[in-house]
Amino acid sequence: MKIEAAGRERVGDAVNIPIYEALLEYCRERNVLLHMPGHKGGRGFTLSEFQAVGMVDFTEVPGLDDLHNPRGVLSEAQRLAAEAWGAERSLFLVNGATSGIQCLLLALGEESRVLLPRNAHRSFLGGLVISGARPIFVECEMDATLGVALSVRPESIRAKLSSCSGIKGAFLVSPTYYGTVNEIKEIAELLLEWEIPLMVDEAHGSHFIFHPGYPRAALQEGAQASVHGLHKTMPVLTQAGILHLGAGFPWSDRVQACHGLLTSTSPSYPLMASIDIGRATMQKHGRELLEQAKERTERCRRRINGIPGFVSRSWEFLETDGVAGYDPLKLLVEITGLDLDGYQLSRLLREHYGIQVELAGDNHVLAMFSPFNRPDDWDNLAVALSDISQRYAHRSGARNLFPGFPPIPPLAFTPRESFLSPHKTVKIEESKGMISAEMAAPYPPGIPCIIPGEIITAEVVEYLIYLKQNEIPVQGLQDRSLQSIQVVNV
Numbered sequence: 001m002k003i004e005a006a007g008r009e010r011v012g013d014a015v016n017i018p019i020y021e022a023l024l025e026y027c028r029e030r031n032v033l034l035h036m037p038g039h040k041g042g043r044g045f046t047l048s049e050f051q052a053v054g055m056v057d058f059t060e061v062p063g064l065d066d067l068h069n070p071r072g073v074l075s076e077a078q079r080l081a082a083e084a085w086g087a088e089r090s091l092f093l094v095n096g097a098t099s100g101i102q103c104l105l106l107a108l109g110e111e112s113r114v115l116l117p118r119n120a121h122r123s124f125l126g127g128l129v130i131s132g133a134r135p136i137f138v139e140c141e142m143d144a145t146l147g148v149a150l151s152v153r154p155e156s157i158r159a160k161l162s163s164c165s166g167i168k169g170a171f172l173v174s175p176t177y178y179g180t181v182n183e184i185k186e187i188a189e190l191l192l193e194w195e196i197p198l199m200v201d202e203a204h205g206s207h208f209i210f211h212p213g214y215p216r217a218a219l220q221e222g223a224q225a226s227v228h229g230l231h232k233t234m235p236v237l238t239q240a241g242i243l244h245l246g247a248g249f250p251w252s253d254r255v256q257a258c259h260g261l262l263t264s265t266s267p268s269y270p271l272m273a274s275i276d277i278g279r280a281t282m283q284k285h286g287r288e289l290l291e292q293a294k295e296r297t298e299r300c301r302r303r304i305n306g307i308p309g310f311v312s313r314s315w316e317f318l319e320t321d322g323v324a325g326y327d328p329l330k331l332l333v334e335i336t337g338l339d340l341d342g343y344q345l346s347r348l349l350r351e352h353y354g355i356q357v358e359l360a361g362d363n364h365v366l367a368m369f370s371p372f373n374r375p376d377d378w379d380n381l382a383v384a385l386s387d388i389s390q391r392y393a394h395r396s397g398a399r400n401l402f403p404g405f406p407p408i409p410p411l412a413f414t415p416r417e418s419f420l421s422p423h424k425t426v427k428i429e430e431s432k433g434m435i436s437a438e439m440a441a442p443y444p445p446g447i448p449c450i451i452p453g454e455i456i457t458a459e460v461v462e463y464l465i466y467l468k469q470n471e472i473p474v475q476g477l478q479d480r481s482l483q484s485i486q487v488v489n490v
């Protein structure tokens with residue numbers, strides 16, 4: 001089956017896409033629109049591309065249900081989603097996976113101890129500030145060559161459970177941005193012994209369930225909740241996500257209440273309808289499409305591994321402790337023998353070959369494929385890399401780029417206490433011993449070396465100075481020039 005054909009078929013099929021059907025029905029009624037939104041069915045948009053979106057951008061009028069009290073099409077669409085992903089209850093998100101993570105953290109309650117991997121996405125910080133929960137961080141397994149986190153070992157979790165009491169919930173990020181999947185089954189079983197629910201930030205893994213040759217989804221592996229950023233890997237509009245609550249999740253009603261609290265009272269129907277359509281598309285065609293995309297990506301990976309100067313790992317990721325699998329559609333290109341860094345490679349690909357990759361790091365770029373890429377896209381990447389390999393000077397030996405990462409500093413305040421306290425600005429060189437009011441996360445590895453509430457250690461100061469001297473991009477600090485840091489004014 002051709003991907004293009006699948007796209008056209010979808011709408012004609014109109015099976016099990018209740019939100020879309022209700023929107024179409026409402027359009028067909030041709031009502032006089034004396035309600036929100038102000039663009040009145042897209043007529044207010046001057047650009048024709050937007051008019052089409054506007055035609056289905058309605059709000060909570062009779063027949064279209066209410067996300068805050070779903071009893072009609074939205075309830076049915078959420079039920080269908082729960083069925084597709086094997087959840088007990090699924091809640092639609094219109095502010096990305098970010099809001100699902102925040103709901104789960106808020107539901108834990110103030111001062112609750114929560115186990116978090118140090119590679120938690122920055123949306124966790126917002127969740128910690130909103131909830132007042134107290135993070136207990138678990139170290140990640142880093143890849144020495146890439147300098148990024150690939151997993152958390154079950155043993156690291158076991159050690160934290162033995163040394164810290166009163167932990168109420170635990171999170172993992174799986175798959176990681178780079179596509180590696182954790183030992184979720186083993187970790188979920190371990191946590192179960194301590195009666196701690198495992199919640200997984202599966203923002204990048206919503207497609208796994210639709211093909212048995214992909215890693216198993218977190219809920220299938222025993223996690224009790226998972227969060228999907230659907231748009232990342234599925235044919236769904238950006239910002240649409242789902243929060244899934246699995247069997248035995250202990251405080252579902254509270255999470256639902258938090259969802260009500262953190263969700264707009266005007267959730268976007270195009271976003272929610274796209275969840276419905278994306279889910280139905282993948283249920284109907286996903287297996288075939290994912291198979292084809294996997295084969296094409298593997299073929300492309302093999303070609304890249306034959307190009308001097310580049311390497312693309314797949315099964316080799318499994319050699320890292322705690323890595324149980326990887327997403328076959330994440331294609332990481334490591335520069336092992338060219339005089340070129342990842343940022344330069346990314347720019348070259350864009351400027352000379354019309355290819356935009358997902359991210360660039362010091363010695364790599366990450367290409368993200370989906371079943372909805374054109375067949376040529378895989379080919380174009382391999383051809384471009386082959387061309388670059390011939391044009392650029394080769395060097396021998398890998399670049400050793402990464403200094404040791406500082407140990408996780410002690411927490412003096414919760415992130416919420418730190419956020420709400422008065423702050424002052426100090427020079428980084430003079431910040432040792434103070435309580436940080438900011439996060440600083442160099443990229444890569446995207447792991448914070450400090451978060452609000454942690455005490456700035458000598459190692460952190462040294463590391464921040466190293467980042468400044470080497471002009472390594474850092475997320476989170478107000479002062480982009482890395483001269484100063486905000487600290488709690490105690």
Ligand SMILES: Cc1ncc(COP(=O)(O)O)c(C=O)c1O
Binds near residue numbers: 177201203
């Ligand atoms: C691992 C991970 N979790 C959560 C998020 C947040 O997702 P969203 O941007 O959909 O809110 C991201 C975003 O990139 C992410 O990479």
